[in-house]
Amino acid sequence: MADSGSRSTALLTDHYELTMLQAALRSGAAHRRSVFELFPRRLPEGRRYGVVAGVGRALDALEAFRFDEPTLAALRDVVDASTLEWLASYRFSGDVWGYAEGEAYFPYSPLLIVESSFAEAVLLETLLLSIYNHDSAIASAASRMTLAAGDRPCIEMGSRRTHEEAAVAAARAAYVAGFAATSNLAARHRYGVPSTGTSAHSFTLLHDTEADAFRAQVTALGEGTTLLVDTYDVTEAVRLAVEVTGPGLGAVRLDSGDLAVQAAEVRTQLDSLGATGTRIIVTSDLDEHAIAALAAAPVDGYGVGTELVTGSGHPTCGFVYKLVARESDAGELESVAKRSVDKPSVGGRKYALRRRSATGVAEAEVVGVGHRPVDDGDDRPLLVPLVRAGEVVGREPLPAARERHLSARAELPVAVQQMSRGEPVIPTIQE
Amino acid sequence: MADSGSRSTALLTDHYELTMLQAALRSGAAHRRSVFELFPRRLPEGRRYGVVAGVGRALDALEAFRFDEPTLAALRDVVDASTLEWLASYRFSGDVWGYAEGEAYFPYSPLLIVESSFAEAVLLETLLLSIYNHDSAIASAASRMTLAAGDRPCIEMGSRRTHEEAAVAAARAAYVAGFAATSNLAARHRYGVPSTGTSAHSFTLLHDTEADAFRAQVTALGEGTTLLVDTYDVTEAVRLAVEVTGPGLGAVRLDSGDLAVQAAEVRTQLDSLGATGTRIIVTSDLDEHAIAALAAAPVDGYGVGTELVTGSGHPTCGFVYKLVARESDAGELESVAKRSVDKPSVGGRKYALRRRSATGVAEAEVVGVGHRPVDDGDDRPLLVPLVRAGEVVGREPLPAARERHLSARAELPVAVQQMSRGEPVIPTIQE
Numbered sequence: 133m134a135d136s137g138s139r140s141t142a143l144l145t146d147h148y149e150l151t152m153l154q155a156a157l158r159s160g161a162a163h164r165r166s167v168f169e170l171f172p173r174r175l176p177e178g179r180r181y182g183v184v185a186g187v188g189r190a191l192d193a194l195e196a197f198r199f200d201e202p203t204l205a206a207l208r209d210v211v212d213a214s215t216l217e218w219l220a221s222y223r224f225s226g227d228v229w230g231y232a233e234g235e236a237y238f239p240y241s242p243l244l245i246v247e248s249s250f251a252e253a254v255l256l257e258t259l260l261l262s263i264y265n266h267d268s269a270i271a272s273a274a275s276r277m278t279l280a281a282g283d284r285p286c287i288e289m290g291s292r293r294t295h296e297e298a299a300v301a302a303a304r305a306a307y308v309a310g311f312a313a314t315s316n317l318a319a320r321h322r323y324g325v326p327s328t329g330t331s332a333h334s335f336t337l338l339h340d341t342e343a344d345a346f347r348a349q350v351t352a353l354g355e356g357t358t359l360l361v362d363t364y365d366v367t368e369a370v371r372l373a374v375e376v377t378g379p380g381l382g383a384v385r386l387d388s389g390d391l392a393v394q395a396a397e398v399r400t401q402l403d404s405l406g407a408t409g410t411r412i413i414v415t416s417d418l419d420e421h422a423i424a425a426l427a428a429a430p431v432d433g434y435g436v437g438t439e440l441v442t443g444s445g446h447p448t449c450g451f452v453y454k455l456v457a458r459e460s461d462a463g464e465l466e467s468v469a470k471r472s473v474d475k476p477s478v479g480g481r482k483y484a485l486r487r488r489s490a491t492g493v494a495e496a497e498v499v500g501v502g503h504r505p506v507d508d509g510d511d512r513p514l515l516v517p518l519v520r521a522g523e524v525v526g527r528e529p530l531p532a533a534r535e536r537h538l539s540a541r542a543e544l545p546v547a548v549q550q551m552s553r554g555e556p557v558i559p560t561i562q563e
Numbered sequence: 564m565a566d567s568g569s570r571s572t573a574l575l576t577d578h579y580e581l582t583m584l585q586a587a588l589r590s591g592a593a594h595r596r597s598v599f600e601l602f603p604r605r606l607p608e609g610r611r612y613g614v615v616a617g618v619g620r621a622l623d624a625l626e627a628f629r630f631d632e633p634t635l636a637a638l639r640d641v642v643d644a645s646t647l648e649w650l651a652s653y654r655f656s657g658d659v660w661g662y663a664e665g666e667a668y669f670p671y672s673p674l675l676i677v678e679s680s681f682a683e684a685v686l687l688e689t690l691l692l693s694i695y696n697h698d699s700a701i702a703s704a705a706s707r708m709t710l711a712a713g714d715r716p717c718i719e720m721g722s723r724r725t726h727e728e729a730a731v732a733a734a735r736a737a738y739v740a741g742f743a744a745t746s747n748l749a750a751r752h753r754y755g756v757p758s759t760g761t762s763a764h765s766f767t768l769l770h771d772t773e774a775d776a777f778r779a780q781v782t783a784l785g786e787g788t789t790l791l792v793d794t795y796d797v798t799e800a801v802r803l804a805v806e807v808t809g810p811g812l813g814a815v816r817l818d819s820g821d822l823a824v825q826a827a828e829v830r831t832q833l834d835s836l837g838a839t840g841t842r843i844i845v846t847s848d849l850d851e852h853a854i855a856a857l858a859a860a861p862v863d864g865y866g867v868g869t870e871l872v873t874g875s876g877h878p879t880c881g882f883v884y885k886l887v888a889r890e891s892d893a894g895e896l897e898s899v900a901k902r903s904v905d906k907p908s909v910g911g912r913k914y915a916l917r918r919r920s921a922t923g924v925a926e927a928e929v930v931g932v933g934h935r936p937v938d939d940g941d942d943r944p945l946l947v948p949l950v951r952a953g954e955v956v957g958r959e960p961l962p963a964a965r966e967r968h969l970s971a972r973a974e975l976p977v978a979v980q981q982m983s984r985g986e987p988v989i990p991t992i993q994e
Binding site: 141143144145146147148149150151152154155156157158159161164166168193206207210212250254257258259261262263265266267289291292293294295296297298299300301314315316317318320321327328329330331332333334335337338339340344347348349351352353362363364365388438441442447448450453454455458460461468469470471475 | 572574575576577578579580581582583585586587588589590592595597599624637638641643681685688689690692693694696697698720722723724725726727728729730731732746747748749751752758759760761762763764765766768769770771775778779780782783784793794795796818819869872873878879881884885886889891892899900901902906
């Protein structure tokens with residue numbers, strides 16, 4: 133079974149995490165208590181909010197981050213013997229706080245706080261960033277799509293356009309951000325995301341006639357199935373579809389051409405044939421803008437592929453993982469930060485809350501540096517415990533993340549609904 | 564061990580492949596001999612050539628495409644009992660031809676030809692597309708980067724900016740396209756890609772002083788190591804680096820600021836300190852254009868991250884997998900194609916060769932529809948056998964793909980070296 137959760141994830145990391153470990157073990161600094169922070173310096177250009185996803189996957193990956201015998205063997209030419217010995221008993225024993233999955237984020241939101249020894253925490257850098265950067269990019273794009281789609285369901289069908297394992301994570305992230313279903317069967321199996329699908333053009337072309345293909349599909353899948361009607365002539369196919377199936381036909385799918393015009397024509401035709409309950413699903417190179425443009429068309433569902441799995445122009449989030457504080461020789465926790473003009477970061481342990489008006493509308497992302505910002509009554513704290521003394525405590529069912537996303541998004545100012553480019557809908561305030 | 568090759572890949576697919584199978588088994592058409600073709604309709608906008616990658620991974624995935632008990636259990640609510648029974652003995656028994664890994668491609672290059680029953684071949688659609696679309700997107704971007712870098716090595720270090728498994732495949736694809744090394748340890752372990760890395764800013768910040776950090780690193784990793792010199796003040800760090808290490812210091816790394824200006828200053832400083840052999844590695848948000856712009860700067864190597872793993876603006880190739888021919892009731896193989904204005908495809912079994920001048924320069928991509936195009940003496944056939952009667956015959960060591968890429972690219976017209984947007988460097992001729 134393709135279930136990536138059960139094996140060691142420890143090699144899904146960068147060479148330099150291991151060489152830093154070796155050098156820090158040698159210098160003794162490896163054991164200094166340290167605070168790392170995972171955060172974005174900015175939103176993707178023009179985006180008004182981002183969506184945190186991958187939290188559950190990151191917790192699974194953290195638990196599987198172990199250096200078993202084959203993993204150690206693979207590292208024999210990377211680090212020295214004493215480092216290998218240290219790795220053999222590696223087990224993350226620190227604490228992790230983070231934004232819960234599905235939450236909205238903004239520039240400098242402290243999405244993850246990892247507190248542990250330097251040695252334990254530095255090793256997690258690459259893997260945590262991979263998961264968060266990918267999954268949040270997908271969820272951020274997906275959320276704009278489900279917002280544009282309103283009450284109409286969005287179906288994720290981009291597996292073929294991205295790495296085969298990224299596809300599974302993308303289906304999961306899209307579900308968190310409100311997608312109704314996926315085409316991906318591994319996402320169904322691993323994460324319980326509802327899966328759906330009926331047929332492609334090849335199925336129609338396989339049969340001698342379109343009528344043969346429709347009959348074969350309806351015989352096997354029932355009249356509630358979705359027939360693909362644009363292999364030859366759409367009007368003829370719709371006529372045939374209702375003839376073969378009867379007015380109880382579940383849906384027709386359009387995968388090419390001018391979707392708004394065609395959807396209107398097909399709706400009229402279906403209604404005239406008595407198939408008033410037959411839905412129209414469209415699926416050709418959609419993104420949030422195309423979905424918004426189809427709002428007035430008689431469309432009942434959107435299948436989204438390439439633009440979903442590639443983050444609709446922003447396939448990665450650019451999150452970074454920085455050491456923001458570490459113990460001194462005197463045992464004090466000291467803030468640290470790189471001095472850099474073009475890659476700013478702020479040292480110190482962060483806390484965060486979403487400031488809200490009395491009517492519950494988000495007003496600001498408040499990040500406290502070194503202290504908890506004051507909740508002025510209607511605010512909402514954003515950091516929740518994910519790992520305590522090495523034990524995962526933040527696991528939750530995926531539907532919980534999905535519900536959280538809907539309520540976190542609903543709380544944002546209405547400007548969030550604008551698909552055009554703009555500033556973040558709320559400012560980030562560091563205090 | 565995170566080794567995705569050893570478990571079933573059969574759920575890494577779309578729901579509709581299974582429902583089509585069920586319907587085709589019911590109609591009897593499932594057993595019709597069929598030819599599927601995987602091909603691009605175009606290159607990414609403005610690109611002059613593409614690079615095929617993922618072939619070796621696709622062959623591994625094909626061998627692992629089996630419906631074992633847990634996989635069948637996962638499909639119990641997707642297809643009916645007789646379909647499950649058919650799947651239990653699934654084993655691809657057909658033939659596959661394809662462009663060899665590392666080969667250049669152009670619009671309508673027939674990258675894979677899959678000949679089998681419809682049932683056997685349709686199931687592979689999603690997985691083959693996932694692998695080819697991802698890996699070729701990375702290799703196509705990577706090839707432009709190594710071309711721009713000339714003799715200077717490129718190091719892949721984008722793992723943190725993409726899905727953790729996509730990262731491993733990206734490192735592999737970049738290596739095929741001429742990258743010298745990767746930061747990714749799983750790519751080292753699974754595919755033998757050389758890995759490299761020394762330290763991040765966190766390592767410097769961990770220690771009380773930069774001098775402490777440099778000493779710790781050199782003690783552990785030797786004077787040949789690469790020291791990161793932009794945590795605080797570059798000039799002071801370079802001075803310190805040579806003081807701590809001596810003139811035998813391997814390299815310094817710059818990760819921020821104006822790289823061309825800084826590289827020139829650092830080179831002068833290193834030379835004045837006698838460290839004439841110390842190399843300068845730059846690593847800040849590079850793409851092929853930034854690499855080309857640094858050609859005159861005293862840079863010895865490029866570390867490339869985000870832009871590599873996201874395909875430098877084109878994270879997917881848009882390859883499709885279409886039924887182009889299938890057996891009729893009479894047992895004849897008939898060409899088939901969707902009739903569509905905006906998504907054209909050409910029915911029929913394809914053959915391909917690269918037409919070359921007498922001096923060995925590529926002149927055209929010649930695609931024969933239903934017949935082999937005539938080799939006029941200097942041409943090179945492009946389709947090689949990958950699978951024969953279900954047995955993988957096209958496996959090769961990764962360095963073979965890497966060498967093939969270099970020679971295939973060298974054969975293209977010189978316009979291939981232009982980083983600006985343009986037309987494909989050779990036309991595709993269908994005959």
